[in-house]
Amino acid sequence: MTIYRQLCGKLGLRRLCCAGALGAGLAFAGADMDRLLAVAVQRYGASGTAAVSAWRDLLAQAGAQPEAIRLKRVNDFFNRRIHFSEDEAIWGKPDHWATPLETLGRGQGDCEDFAIAKYVTLKLLGVPAEKLRLTYVKARIGGPQSSVVQAHMVLSYYPEPEAEPLVLDNLVTELRPASRRPDLTTVFSFNAEGLWVSGATARPASGTLRLSKWQSVLARMREEGIE
Numbered sequence: 001m002t003i004y005r006q007l008c009g010k011l012g013l014r015r016l017c018c019a020g021a022l023g024a025g026l027a028f029a030g031a032d033m034d035r036l037l038a039v040a041v042q043r044y045g046a047s048g049t050a051a052v053s054a055w056r057d058l059l060a061q062a063g064a065q066p067e068a069i070r071l072k073r074v075n076d077f078f079n080r081r082i083h084f085s086e087d088e089a090i091w092g093k094p095d096h097w098a099t100p101l102e103t104l105g106r107g108q109g110d111c112e113d114f115a116i117a118k119y120v121t122l123k124l125l126g127v128p129a130e131k132l133r134l135t136y137v138k139a140r141i142g143g144p145q146s147s148v149v150q151a152h153m154v155l156s157y158y159p160e161p162e163a164e165p166l167v168l169d170n171l172v173t174e175l176r177p178a179s180r181r182p183d184l185t186t187v188f189s190f191n192a193e194g195l196w197v198s199g200a201t202a203r204p205a206s207g208t209l210r211l212s213k214w215q216s217v218l219a220r221m222r223e224e225g226i227e
Contacts (some may be wrong), residue, residue: 031059031124036101036223039110044105051081052103055121061123071157071168072175074121076178079173082117083108097213099221110182111153116217118155119191129192137184141173144182156189190214 031054048223055077062073066069085108087096100117109117114158115134132155151204156165156178164177172181186198190211 015209030227032225032227033059040105047107048105051107052101054081055100055104059121059124062142067127067159070122070125070127070175071166074118075168075173075175077121078103078114079170080118081107081217082114082170083112084110084170085121086110095213097217099217099224099226101224101226102220111170112138115153115155115168118168120221122155122157124226127157130161133158133165133189133196135189136187137165138187140183140185146183152184 032125033052037049037052040052042052056074058077062070067225077215085119087110088094090096090106090108090110091098097116098106098109098113100120103113103117119132119134123129133155135156137154137180138149138153140146141148141150152171155168157168158165162178166177167184168175169181178184188195188197190196
């Protein structure tokens, strides 16, 4: 099975083509932190509550800072606080896309969980959706010359529509432009505006696309207090 097909399977993608709008619900108006804290107490006890409180403090402190500082603070926050682990070990299932609350509550996550948590947090801090893309890549583990390749997700930040993106990653924790990450090969990316397929014209897809795992994350976030 190709890396591309493996990625589609992980996404729960029912149809992937150049026709696909991601639908409504990707723009977050804000977060009900009281509700999030109450859910954290119920599910995760003291450790979960402490993690969500730290996240609340980050949101309160970073909102007025320049965008470049917000990026670094959010990237560092999750890379330092969350321990990488596979979904099977965390959730007892082969693939689970976690909400930021779930990731913080468990204190663990895989690459999708890091990327989703950073994406949601930056949007809550006022970074426009069109500047952010959740990006699936083929990652060469051990460097660009390595023969070990695995599916991976990062968050890409575009300061301008045609600019080179910065990569927010849990493997290489320093913020770097994409040209300084030759170990990563983009497969496709998505955000509130649509979907981009590597090798195609860099424009949002149109038509119908169903990302079931992403829609599930959005629904659970709404239940937890993030709109």
